[in-house]
Amino acid sequence: MVGGRVKKIGKTLPKELIDNSGKQLERLDTKPALLDLKNLESKNIYYFGTVDSTNLIIRRLAAEGAPNFSTAVAEEQQEGRGRLGRSWFSPRGTGLWFSMLLRPDISNRIDITPVTLVTAAVLANYFREVHNLPVLVKWPNDLLLSGKKIGGTLTEIIGIPDRPGYLVTGIGLNINQQEIDFPGELRLRATSLALESGNFYNRTELFLAIKETLEKAYRLFFSEGFPPFQKLWKKHSSTLGQDVTLSWTGGTMRGKALDLSKHGELLLQDEQGKIHTVNYGELI
Numbered sequence: 001m002v003g004g005r006v007k008k009i010g011k012t013l014p015k016e017l018i019d020n021s022g023k024q025l026e027r028l029d030t031k032p033a034l035l036d037l038k039n040l041e042s043k044n045i046y047y048f049g050t051v052d053s054t055n056l057i058i059r060r061l062a063a064e065g066a067p068n069f070s071t072a073v074a075e076e077q078q079e080g081r082g083r084l085g086r087s088w089f090s091p092r093g094t095g096l097w098f099s100m101l102l103r104p105d106i107s108n109r110i111d112i113t114p115v116t117l118v119t120a121a122v123l124a125n126y127f128r129e130v131h132n133l134p135v136l137v138k139w140p141n142d143l144l145l146s147g148k149k150i151g152g153t154l155t156e157i158i159g160i161p162d163r164p165g166y167l168v169t170g171i172g173l174n175i176n177q178q179e180i181d182f183p184g185e186l187r188l189r190a191t192s193l194a195l196e197s198g199n200f201y202n203r204t205e206l207f208l209a210i211k212e213t214l215e216k217a218y219r220l221f222f223s224e225g226f227p228p229f230q231k232l233w234k235k236h237s238s239t240l241g242q243d244v245t246l247s248w249t250g251g252t253m254r255g256k257a258l259d260l261s262k263h264g265e266l267l268l269q270d271e272q273g274k275i276h277t278v279n280y281g282e283l284i
């Protein structure tokens with residue numbers, strides 16, 4: 001059990017709190033509980049305090065020859081990156097900010113481009129099945145809870161001339177933030193697991209469980225491709241069947257989200273009935 005029910009978070013907390021398994025919880029009103037992930041380099045987990053971006057750390061580790069599934073996790077990112085060139089708010093000690101190195105065997109010709117949808121579908125499924133939280137995926141890879149964003153993933157595909165390339169999959173999850181932890185405008189769009197469930201989460205346990213779940217999923221993806229995950233994504237989608245507005249650098253388009261293709265593209269029917277296959281942009 002990772003989460004324990006906490007009635008109120010603040011200075012009025014009783015001194016001792018236990019979770020459902022009887023384990024004592026750390027208090028949130030003193031300082032954020034830091035991750036307990038030191039000395040795990042032998043398992044290829046690299047734990048940092050403050051970094052620019054864990055995606056950049058993985059690129060540096062990859063250049064030094066780090067193996068498949070090497071993972072960089074940080075308490076805080078000062079240049080956290082989001083999709084479409086945005087920044088990602090990554091304050092200290094509250095969420096999970098980590099990136100994994102993926103070195104797929106490309107000899108089996110699997111189409112790797114939907115990897116970011118794989119990550120989102122697997123995370124939504126994990127939160128639903130393990131924590132009973134109704135997390136949904138908004139195309140392509142936003143994780144939503146109660147209509148607000150609790151997480152996102154950013155995948156970078158790195159090609160190297162004459163050598164096998166690799167992927168960096170970066171994951172940002174809002175875990176123990178309270179409302180006050182989100183700056184003004186973000187407060188309207190973002191939320192955390194703690195805010196939605198009233199539970200306090202042990203980020204270390206959560207991180208280790210999620211990393212294991214993702215590793216298993218990536219192994220399956222790189223051997224069988226997207227079909228099993230296309231099904232999972234569709235199962236947890238908040239997008240399909242909805243009237244949506246697609247926004248991209250060239251403009252916007254209103255339409256109905258009909259389906260997800262076997263490559264992870266959105267099939268969008270515009271107001272004239274024409275069906276577009278979309279692989280870039282965001283739904284606003």
Ligand code: BTN
Nearest residue numbers: 053080081082083098152170172
């Ligand atoms: C999005 O825009 O939805 C994607 C956000 C991805 C954020 C994560 S946090 C860990 C990793 N490092 C980064 O700089 N970005 C990703």
